[in-house]
Amino acid sequence: MSQSKIKLNATEEVQEFVNAASRCDFDIDVYYNRFLIDAKSILGVLSLDLTRELTVDCHGESREFDRTLKKFAVA
Template sequence: MITVKILLDSVEKVKNFTSSINNEEVDFEIIEGMHIVDAKSIMGIFSIDLSKPLQLNIHSDDRRILDKIKDFIIE
């Protein structure tokens, strides 16, 4: 499993992020506090606080996925 921090602080970023990962065959979870949402679900993402960085869990060891979402990853 790969875990990174991402920032999705605009509607456009959420749309671009979900379209970047929707064709992947692995599960993605966003964790915000005690909430866990499916990262492929636009409605799920909008149900959490997007003003601060979020933890993204990718249920894969294929680091090539990170290239697709590099614009959203923060250090």
């Protein structure tokens, strides 16, 4: 399992993130505080407070998804 911190600022970024997550055949969770959401659910991700830094837990590996995570990574 790998963990990353990301920031999504616009609806288009959420859509790109969810589309990339949906192409993975393993579970991906997004959370902050006590709110845990399936990264493959666009409504779930949109329901999060996008002004916050989000934590992503990947339960598998994908080079394509890693590129998406790097794009939205928090420095």
